Amino acid sequence: MSEYDAIVEKLRIKKTELENRLGKVASSMRKTYAKDWEEQSIERENDEVVEALDESIRTELNLVNTALARVDRGEYGICAVCDEPIPVARLEALPYTDRCVSCASESE
Numbered sequence: 001m002s003e004y005d006a007i008v009e010k011l012r013i014k015k016t017e018l019e020n021r022l023g024k025v026a027s028s029m030r031k032t033y034a035k036d037w038e039e040q041s042i043e044r045e046n047d048e049v050v051e052a053l054d055e056s057i058r059t060e061l062n063l064v065n066t067a068l069a070r071v072d073r074g075e076y077g078i079c080a081v082c083d084e085p086i087p088v089a090r091l092e093a094l095p096y097t098d099r100c101v102s103c104a105s106e107s108e
């Protein structure tokens with residue numbers, strides 16, 4: 001797995017960055033949520049006040065979390081369709097991808 005370490009590290013940094021941005025958006029919308037953000041227990045209860053910016057950060061954060069969950073399961077870098085290894089160069093360009101080039105092009 002060591003060849004993926006640099007990419008995984010970038011994903012973790014990205015996650016922190018996105019969570020910080022999300023926290024800023026939220027605190028500017030509702031100061032009372034400060035405690036919840038600290039506890040990292042953000043649920044859907046504040047979706048009503050979610051705006052476009054918030055939505056796009058969330059979407060990206062979901063992708064990062066999905067990729068990191070695949071890292072935890074030891075599936076990162078393996079194509080979800082054909083089980084073949086995904087080239088590191090592709091992961092560097094598209095760190096959230098779970099498909100190899102040929103499977104991705106088939107689904108598009």
Ligand SMILES: [Zn+2]
Nearest residue numbers: 079082100103
């Ligand atoms: Zn594949």
